[in-house]
Amino acid sequence: MTNPQVSAAPALSRAHRPLGSGVTFDGVLRVALAIAFGFACIIVLVVAFVILQGAAPALAQISWARFLTDPDWHPMVEMYNMTPMLVGSVLTSIGALVLATPVSLAIAAACNFYLNPLAASIYRRILFVMAAMPTVIFGFWGLTEVVPFLGQIKAPGVSLLAGVLILALMIIPTTALLIDVAFSKLPRQLLNGAYALGASRAQTCFTMACVVVRRAIFSAALLGLGRALGETIVVVMVTGNKAALPTSIFDPIRTLTANVTLEIGYAAPLHTATLFLSILILFMIATGLALLVYKLNFNDNTQVDV
């Protein structure tokens, strides 16, 4: 229902510098940003493609069932049972997750509800430094300090348990800081409301705040799980790298990542392809975790609730 008597006159002229016919800086910027954006979205596909391409010979020449049913992992004599590594990866990372999440939650809760602000900020700074610590330092320390200690309990010391302990130490700073940020973003009115009802700090923190930020806690745990699953150096150093199914937590295990580091240097072409395949498996697990985090945090119309 436009007014027929008024014509749509040409635009007001303003002293914006045109960059040629009809091209504005705004338009150029928009295109440039869109290209960067496209690049970011494509990069996942490129990484996936390169890994898939590396794994293709293995997928083409070895039937997938053999990765589960071969008697052992001896690629030099064409035995390709990957189950021990898969189990090793899953057990170490889940163990680390189970250990690290409650501790991280305790740290975050203490920093937000109990410690005085100065102590909390010092503690956060320590976590920040530890989060940036190269994992090789954790592995190195674990091998020289934790492994001999575990060896006294039950030989040989390098074991699933050692891997779990060191990985937990490694991911605690990341998960604790993530949960801490979620707590610190809680609206003050919410906390004041709880205190005004006469709730103790423990009640406020564990029955109210934790429930409100539960998704953030869960995502932090999943991100920690992802880090533990992808960790290479630590597990190579402390888990013993034995490609066999463990029967107790004191048994050595080998993870998929350790498998790659151990063997990629002298692998024949088909062997290399199987190593790319183990990376591909990890990539798929990581994608699954990412989907889970995404569903939790960005689930369509329900806004992020932290």
Added chain:
Amino acid sequence: MTRPLRPLTTVFAICLAFTFNAANKASAEERLRLTGSSTVAPVMQEITKMFEDGRDVRTFVETGGSSKGINDLRKGLSNVAMISRALAESETELTAHTIARDGIAALAHSDVPLDVLSPDQLRAIFTGTVDNWSELGGPDQAVVVISKGEGSATSVVFNTFLGLTADKIEGDIVAAENAQMIKTVSVTPGSIGYVSIGAAIVDIEFGTPIKLLALGDVPATLENVANGSYQATRPLSLVTMGEMSAGVADLIDFSKSAAVSEIITDLSYTPVTQ
């Protein structure tokens, strides 16, 4: 430029200047790339430093394992491969130039009471038929077998010496590199593994609780490797493909010369006498 932005842009400008300056400094001299065995790489790292003195050449030593070295050489990604094993039958088109020898010896935690093991005993231990030191006349203590990654040059030499294939080895623990092997043995009572003699000697000097076991009646020492009485040895070689360029030939001659024997001895390997 708005003021709050200035520190950021300064940092970027410095980083950019740094990077482009680096990129522009293309050099005209000959460049040699060496890739391969992580055992040979430290040796060549030192040798090439000496080699470059007074020559118009730059060398880059990259590690990644003997097989990676061969692959890179075949693909033309490198000029020289470094290997710590003999050339395989499938690699006959290549030429190996041995620069040093390295002995592989069984290595045990110092609390292991035995000092000598025969090849048969070693075979029994590494295939899992013996799993307690008492079966070999020691105390009642479990044997912890530590092997190196399947296909690593050390493993191949050791297994070949014992006449075993990789799948027969029943290792409890697998180590990735020499130093990790030594460290793992040193923190695991009752453990036995195998390692390059030179590497172990360095650590024994630092007081690490490990010992090298004699093979049969020949003690695992550098002297015995040098005089040929110790059997489980491997060549450390440089490998070339086809016609060598002048620079490569020069490097190989230099690496075999007496000038570098001190470096090789310092790193606890045995130089090849010409």
Added chain:
Amino acid sequence: MGYGARITRERMSGTDIIVYGILLAALALVFLTYGKIVFDIVMKGIGFVDWGYLTEDPRMSGRAGGVFPIIVSTLWVLSIAVVVAVPISLAIAIFVTEYLSPFSTLSRIFRLSMLILASVPSIAFGLFGATFFAQYLGFGTSILTGGLTLAIMVIPICAFAFEEVFRLLPTGYRNGAFALGARKARFIFFILIPASATDIITVVLLGTGRALAETAALLFTSGYSDRMPESIFDPGRVLSIHIYDLSMGIPGGDRMASASAILLIGLFLIISSVGIFFSRKAKT
């Protein structure tokens, strides 16, 4: 970064004291363990860290001599990673916050792909970099390859954090700028980026820390050579690889590995305090 949710001091009740005790125990356990890690490393390595260690070339595969070329390589790899990753992730975050609605399909694709990238194991990036940058693009094993591989690793971390920063910009700034007739470009360069400068620097630090700590992604990409690199196409050994090699591959390398670890921690502290200094400056 703001940490609100603080409460006034008041006497704690019975349950609170018990809970406080448990939490303090966890806190102390973690604190003491980290303290022990750092203490062990410092005691082992501090005796080797002196001026000569900082300025000399390594000898005997790092068992003697210094780490000067390694520090230089580390800074180059870091610079390339930051120079590549920060502008790209800034651009991505700006595009997502300023040009897309939070629930559009493209925004979802962005979040999902960044999440996947952020959870991919770093060794996968190592193999990717060695295949893609070193072989397909022909950069070989070099500082450039290492830097680009790290950049790819750091982009999702930075892009996510930048997006968060930009979304938290007070709406008043946005409305104010557009109501004055500013176009998008002017708003982005003169309001959005300057007003978030402090947070941007924090995010850059986060990414730098991650890049500095990375080992697995650099094992196959940036190189082993401990020579002084002459250009970014030369291989160069970074500190984390040096530590890895000394503790895993070089017999008797433990002490020097600890010394290098001290340097790495020191380098991180220097970089973060420079960042904090700049972010304070940006605030005023």
Added chain:
Amino acid sequence: MLVERTITEQMSEPATARPDPALQANGITVSLNGRKLLRDVSLSVQPNEIMAIIGPSGCGKTTFLTTLNRMIHHTLPAATVEGDIVLNGRRVFPSDENPADLRCRIAMIFQRPNPFPFSIRMNMEFALKAAGDRDKASYPDKIEKNLRAVNLWDALKDRLNDTATSLSGGEQQRLCIARALLSGPDVVLFDEPCSALDPISSTAVEELISELKTERSIVIVTHNLAQAARISDHCAFFFSEDGSGRLMELGPTDQIMNHPRQETTRAYVNGEVC
């Protein structure tokens, strides 16, 4: 003035019987996800008059205001707007023109003062640059002139490099007005400009608004009926029916306040419904 007005000379016949309305909105309907926020609102603002928009919360006053300078693209990106808007006889919506250019002609002041976290000078310069003014030499004069217009010059002339956020609320709001005037707008929109201010600052801003109408037209959304009565020439009463805002009554302020024709208007101005 910054904006060339050559186009106004080509304008077509005036649309209504009343002489030359400065701003004219015809049949504005705003819908969001299928829900109509605002239904068929038409009103026109004469030059040099103050039009007050009053009505209970949630009746679409602010939505209507933001459609006038197309800020709605930023505040409610998913909303669709129908109808047309004419500024000085030239249709500006729908139009191919960049909305950014329109906002230099129709300025807007928000409920909360929103100075940028930079210096006062940079706040003013940003507005000039955003309006496309490239004559940098004239900046100081323009800044002074506009700060004088809002009675801030004497207080701020020595503090131009101070951060704008360090000013008091009332000063911030006046600074925002000065900033908005720099592009020489024909119409200024105020969205409850005094609701976040204390009574004294509020009076100062109110007096300022009355002064501004000598050179331009003003549309002000306000909850404060007394304020509307004091400063406005015409009043528009909005009311929400079935969830959509509508223009219920439009007329001279005196008539709306004292002799409204509609029952809802009467009830509202007498404080009977909220």
